[in-house]
Amino acid sequence: MSASEGTKNTNTEPWGGFDDNIIIQGSGSAVIDMENMDDTSGSSFEDMGEMHQRMKEEEEVAEEDGGEEEDGGEDGEFLGMKGLKGQLGRQVADEVWQAGKRQASKAFNLYANIDILRPYFDVEPVQVRNRLIESMVPLRMINFPQKIAGELYGPMMLVFTLVAILLHGMKTSGTVIREGTLMGTAIGTCFGYWLGTSSFIYFLAYLCSAQITMLQMLSLLGYGLFGHCVVLFVTYNVHFHSLFYILWLVIGGLSTLRMVAVLISRTVGQTPRLLLCGTLAALHMLFLLYLHFAYHRIVEGILDTLEGANVPPIQRVARDLPNVASAVMNATVKSVAVLVHSQ
């Protein structure tokens, strides 16, 4: 039946497939009879059974009437206005769907392709452990550009560990309320520091003609956070003021010296070296100081004054302590202070 036309035909299905004939005929007939609108015309597969049925009826009718029906049978080969409109709509919908799918998959493959990041995660556990230890060891050789490993697994894990430690610190400093805000603050602080400071130092390195890429800077700073994690983990559990200062200088200083040495080895000239390394050292050490004090200020305030409603002015997050929670916390902190001072 579909072979009766002389035009190009791509049908191979028994029910006729989406035929080019239909488009030509659909575009040829400028008037569409709205009275014959099919309720189910559109993109539903239930139409298939209906079409199949109607096709058989058409076939029988065409056989009976012979030549007279031939033209009519060819024109509405498929089935009269009802099926025609549904057919056309279905084909258009199909084409739109295909085009949209093609566009979406192209965009997806271009932007959301995580295979771009795959080479940066190609590490062994032994390598990660070695790099963690090396991040605390300052170099001696600064005349020769030092090799920096360009991987992102270690730095990312360290940032997430720092977030977890910060969360723990905020909990133990007695913030029972508004944890949603604090969680967002923790993640925002850590990731913001890692990404923001890396970008800023990379920009300064560009100005000072230092030989370092963005990936290497991210990696270097990420591993430098290992010292921060260690210091905060210890000092959030042992609230000893002078201990924190010693650890800040020693461990923070070691990791900063390591980063500074690597940067010096890759920069030429006294002034650029001073600018770059001074900025990095200041930011790194001050960040550790900030992390300790911003989330522990309230504990110090209570240790010193033993008052309930004393909210220090530096708090960025409003912490409204009701009397019950502060009384409970006072009691625990007092007992901790007694324990610590008695040792």
Added chain:
Amino acid sequence: MAEVEELNKPLFAGLSDVSIAEDIPVEGDITVPLSSHGVDDEVSTLDEPVKDTILRDLRAVGQKFVHVMYPKESSALLRDWDLWGPLLLCVSLALMLQGSAADNQNDSGPQFAEVFVIIWFGSIIITLNSKLLGGTISFFQSLCVLGYCILPLTVAMLVCRLVLLGSAGSVSFIIRLVVVTASFCWSTFASTAFLADSQPPNRKALVVYPVFLFYFVIGWMILTFSPSH
């Protein structure tokens, strides 16, 4: 030669049209046999009573719970993954963790949202990490496994709440600590039993660490939960 070129030109000119036309029959051939199956399946599951659908899904979820509690067979969770179980567990855990919201105005919202965000955001990060490390498991399969392995921690949360109903002293703290630690180890072990198989053997530690951190944070939230009476 010129005639050959003239003959060639119309051929090349038509190539831009041919590409689209070629697509349709190919895709039509591929999709039609499937659509006939789809008609039968849709008709049969659309007409069944709602109770049957729900019970079938619940039974699948329950079966996966059993697989998580006794992680010896590692293919059922991966083969037919679904996200109903993780959603149920996540919502119940988040609801239980916000119990102290009665007195304080701003607690209920952020706490529920916080647990939700931590669980789903953490699962997505771990999945991306394991894929980047060369894992063979798909995105949603990994989400499914991580979500189902929260079950021991949810059970621990229930136990903690019951213990807190009784007393709030140091004894209850020790009980809660033991329960939460045990369930956290169970969760980590169960999820690594499913996830680590899809990794190269020498990199298992790299995949296990984020999972450990993830369940540690959730376990920490459960342990430090204290309802205000």
